[in-house]
Amino acid sequence: MDEMTRTRVGGPEDPREGLEAVVALRRTLEALEAAQVENAFVAGWSWARIAEVLGVSKQAVHKKHAKRIRAKYPGRPPGRKGRDL
Amino acid sequence: MIFTRFTDRSRKSVEAALEEARMLGHDSLGDEDLLLGILRTDEGLAAEALYSLGVRLEGAREESEEMLSLALSSIGISLEEVRREAGDTFEMRIPEDRRIPLSPQAKKALVEARRRMRRMGDNYLGTEHVLLGILGNTDGMAVRMLAGMGVSPEVLEDRLFELRGRAAD
Numbered sequence: 001m002d003e004m005t006r007t008r009v010g011g012p013e014d015p016r017e018g019l020e021a022v023v024a025l026r027r028t029l030e031a032l033e034a035a036q037v038e039n040a041f042v043a044g045w046s047w048a049r050i051a052e053v054l055g056v057s058k059q060a061v062h063k064k065h066a067k068r069i070r071a072k073y074p075g076r077p078p079g080r081k082g083r084d085l
Numbered sequence: 086m087i088f089t090r091f092t093d094r095s096r097k098s099v100e101a102a103l104e105e106a107r108m109l110g111h112d113s114l115g116d117e118d119l120l121l122g123i124l125r126t127d128e129g130l131a132a133e134a135l136y137s138l139g140v141r142l143e144g145a146r147e148e149s150e151e152m153l154s155l156a157l158s159s160i161g162i163s164l165e166e167v168r169r170e171a172g173d174t175f176e177m178r179i180p181e182d183r184r185i186p187l188s189p190q191a192k193k194a195l196v197e198a199r200r201r202m203r204r205m206g207d208n209y210l211g212t213e214h215v216l217l218g219i220l221g222n223t224d225g226m227a228v229r230m231l232a233g234m235g236v237s238p239e240v241l242e243d244r245l246f247e248l249r250g251r252a253a254d
Contacts (some may be wrong), residue, residue, distance in 0.1 A: 017156070017159060021156045021157065021160045023156070024156035024157045025160065025162065026151045027112055027177065028157060028162070030110070030112065031177045031178075032167060032171055032175065034176075035174040035175040035176070035182070036171060036174075036176075037108070042174075067180075067182055068182070069182040074221060
């Protein structure tokens with residue numbers, strides 16, 4: 001298949017497909033972030049450490065994820081693991 | 086405001102659409118969610134027409150997930166692999182504390198539903214009008230979803246009016 005006939009997603013011939021891929025990716029990214037933050041919490045990581053690795057403020061992580069995760073794991077305090085790494 | 090003249094059924098179907106959108110991880114409520122809401126509520130002419138053409142809630146959800154998966158694979162991402170990597174905590178569901186707005190396409194469908202209601206001389210906005218509104222988005226997600234299930238807008242609209250005529254007899 002040569003360069004001219006290759007389907008290029010989001011190329012000028014079909015912007016919609018390209019834009020819809022962005023939407024799908026955004027939704028998947030949100031779900032992936034929620035899952036990985038939860039995984040880290042379950043592994044005993046502190047909000048501070050999770051935030052650090054995500055490259056955002058602790059407040060941002062807390063605001064976005066704490067309520068959901070706390071509801072799912074009642075009684076479990078935020079971890080300390082990774083604090084001193 | 087937007088629910089003026091809606092019947093109990095059609096209002097219920099929009100509320101169900103919101104729940105479907107949340108479950109499927111749709112961060113805005115699209116016209117495909119309005120369709121899913123009609124199927125989930127499973128009452129009224131629209132649901133009956135869809136059912137008679139073999140459209141089921143489960144199948145429609147799968148179609149919606151398939152469209153997401155296809156969109157991702159078009160840019161080289163496998164949803165299955167993302168799922169496997171993230172483990173059991175991965176779910177598309179949107180947390181309860183996040184609001185889900187109506188998408189422009191869904192708004193357009195509801196505006197069109199009202200237009201169809203008027204043109205049909207009805208004074209209530211039922212599920213049939215919502216469905217006709219959805220079909221008005223000719224290249225919308227819902228219409229493409231239906232196409233994926235082998236149902237064309239024309240056939241569906243015909244069936245709707247057929248059932249409506251029968252109900253009026």
